[in-house]
Amino acid sequence: MRRGALAEALFSxxxxxMRLNHVALVVIFLCSMSFCVCATAQENWTRFHGPNGxxxxxxADLPSQISEKNFLWTVDLAGTGSSSPVVWGERIFVNSxxxxxxxxxxxxxxxxxxxxxxxxxxxxxxxxxxxxxxFASGTPVVDKDxxxxxYASPNHTFVVALTHDGEKKWSRDxxxxxxxxxxxxxxxxxQDKLIFFNSQQANKLPAGAKPGTSRMIALDCKDGSDxxxxxxxxxxxxxxxxxxxxxxxxxxxxxxxxxxxxxxxxDPENGKMNWSTLPFRMRTVASTLIADGMIVGSNGSxxxxxxxxxxxxxxxxxxxxxxxxxxGANYVPSPVAVGGKLFFFNDKGIGQCVDxxxxxxxxxxxxxxxxxxxxxxxxxxxxxxxxSGKLHVIAAKPEYELVSSLLLGEDSRATPAVAxxxxxxxxxxRLICVGN
Numbered sequence: 432m433r434r435g436a437l438a439e440a441l442f443s444x445x446x447x448x449m450r451l452n453h454v455a456l457v458v459i460f461l462c463s464m465s466f467c468v469c470a471t472a473q474e475n476w477t478r479f480h481g482p483n484g485x486x487x488x489x490x491a492d493l494p495s496q497i498s499e500k501n502f503l504w505t506v507d508l509a510g511t512g513s514s515s516p517v518v519w520g521e522r523i524f525v526n527s528x529x530x531x532x533x534x535x536x537x538x539x540x541x542x543x544x545x546x547x548x549x550x551x552x553x554x555x556x557x558x559x560x561x562x563x564x565x566f567a568s569g570t571p572v573v574d575k576d577x578x579x580x581x582y583a584s585p586n587h588t589f590v591v592a593l594t595h596d597g598e599k600k601w602s603r604d605x606x607x608x609x610x611x612x613x614x615x616x617x618x619x620x621x622q623d624k625l626i627f628f629n630s631q632q633a634n635k636l637p638a639g640a641k642p643g644t645s646r647m648i649a650l651d652c653k654d655g656s657d658x659x660x661x662x663x664x665x666x667x668x669x670x671x672x673x674x675x676x677x678x679x680x681x682x683x684x685x686x687x688x689x690x691x692x693x694x695x696x697x698d699p700e701n702g703k704m705n706w707s708t709l710p711f712r713m714r715t716v717a718s719t720l721i722a723d724g725m726i727v728g729s730n731g732s733x734x735x736x737x738x739x740x741x742x743x744x745x746x747x748x749x750x751x752x753x754x755x756x757x758x759g760a761n762y763v764p765s766p767v768a769v770g771g772k773l774f775f776f777n778d779k780g781i782g783q784c785v786d787x788x789x790x791x792x793x794x795x796x797x798x799x800x801x802x803x804x805x806x807x808x809x810x811x812x813x814x815x816x817x818x819s820g821k822l823h824v825i826a827a828k829p830e831y832e833l834v835s836s837l838l839l840g841e842d843s844r845a846t847p848a849v850a851x852x853x854x855x856x857x858x859x860x861r862l863i864c865v866g867n
Contacts, residue, residue, distance in 0.1 A: 476518040476848045479570035479617040484674040484718045486767040486807040488849035494867050495812050495824050496835045503853065503864040504545035509536040512567025513803065513844035516855045516862065518542060519573045522595060523848075523855065525862060526580060528566035533557040535567055535582045539597060542850055545864060549597040556584045560613035563763070563803060563844065568615035570846075572625070577652065579618050579625055583608035590618070590627055592655060601655035605629060609636070609643030610668035617672045617718075621685065621699045624649045624658050628673060630689055633665040647673070647687065649702060659702035664691025672718040675699070676726060678748030688715045688728040694742055694751065708751055709740060717761050717805070722768035725754065725787055729775070731762030737777060739766070741790060755790030757783075765805040765846075767813065769827050774813050776802045782815075784829060793829035803844035807854075816843045820858050839863060 480486045494501045510527030517524050523540040533555040539548040555566065571580040577592045577600060588605040608614055609631045619626045627650065631643025645665045649658040666689070673687035676696070684705060685697040695707035711730035720727040724743060731737030739760035742751040759777060766775035773787040780799035785792050799817035806815035812834060813825040820839040826832035845857035856863040 478572045478619045479672050480765050489810045491809050491849050492852045493854050497837050501865045503866050505863045506545040508860050509538050509550055511860045512565040514567045515570045515846040516848045517573045518850040524571050524578045526567040533566045537580055551597050558585050564613040570617040572618040572620055574620055583614035603655050615670045623652050625652050630669040632668045661702040666690040667714045669715040671715045674719045674721045676721050679746045684748050686719050688719050716763045717765040720766050729760045737762045764802045767806045767808045769808040794831040796831050805846040807847045814847055
């Protein structure tokens with residue numbers, strides 16, 4: 432071969448090699464980008480009903496046609512209950528209890544495998560509960576440093592902070608718990624504060640029983656010391672978990688609801704009452720929903736008469752006006768709003784979809800015999816478990832469409848949680864991880 436031809440051949444080989452190396456680098460880069468996207472898609476599910484109590488997992492890619500083929504793992508829990516799981520990173524935290532002794536247990540499980548990392552027990556006592564309640568109904572809350580849980584007996588009301596490795600950091604006892612239904616409070620955090628809605632009972636008490644005291648309590652997350660405390664009207668025990676409303680002025684408000692105060696707004700920095708309006712006639716259990724400038728709450732009783740109220744604050748988050756009131760609404764389950772539509776499911780098994788801003792009804796359907804757990808939503812679907820343990824997947828659109836349903840094999844009164852592209856379904860004594 433001539434020297435020139437040989438040089439030309441070697442040059443061609445080097446060009447091809449460079450191009451192949453370039454392609455390889457591009458492939459490696461794209462794969463690494465794909466890995467980064469998957470990693471950053473992981474969203475922590477830190478409290479009851481997800482981010483700010485909205486129940487939304489809009490970035491999640493969850494199966495809609497769910498069967499047992501979608502079960503990534505199933506584990507037996509350390510006890511029974513209706514507490515919902517929370518997630519931080521690759522760790523799940525969930526409460527259970529011994530129904531015979533009242534002992535509360537919190538487990539830490541691996542998100543990928545369901546394997547138990549640790550379990551901690553807290554002694555308590557057995558006392559009278561509502562038939563739909565349990566000794567593990569309250570959902571914990573988790574942040575980057577701690578997981579926080581609460582439980583009570585007639586003589587004690589505890590709030591406890593543990594590290595993610597299960598080491599106890601601090602514990603507080605807020606004294607007696609007065610309620611005819613039992614304990615069921617779920618916690619939330621705001622920045623460096625732990626928020627505990629300590630709502631107790633004053634009416635319809637047994638002879639000789641002293642009324643409880645109700646207040647919103649904020650504790651320092653690091654050491655459990657008092658940050659502030661705001662007294663509230665004492666009527667009936669209420670279980671609604673607050674949420675944060677941010678006005679157009681950028682200021683945050685802690686929004687809760689109970690029977691005596693109705694909707695109320697607190698300054699989360701110092702607990703000062705900003706406003707309260709529209710006292711409810713009955714007990715509030717469903718958590719306050721804040722969505723698209725609206726605040727939604729409901730109240731009810733086992734005997735019926737449940738109704739939902741939506742209010743609309745002004746641009747500064749003050750002077751709220753009543754937007755609408757709907758009958759036959761949810762009592763225990765919290766609502767969810769997605770795509771400008773409000774979805775709520777009542778305790779008798781009837782679901783409704785209305786326009787979030789006006790309350791105009793899109794559909795109303797009997798779906799089940801009864802709901803206690805709350806719905807969660809992706810951008811396309813609503814997921815809710817009924818009391819028989821059947822998971823219902825419903826299209827998030829103004830026409831009713833049941834996409835799929837699956838009986839999980841055990842009763843459930845819990846709310847699903849989402850971590851990345853995985854959904855966690857808690858039945859009475861099991862936890863099931865679902866994904867594509």
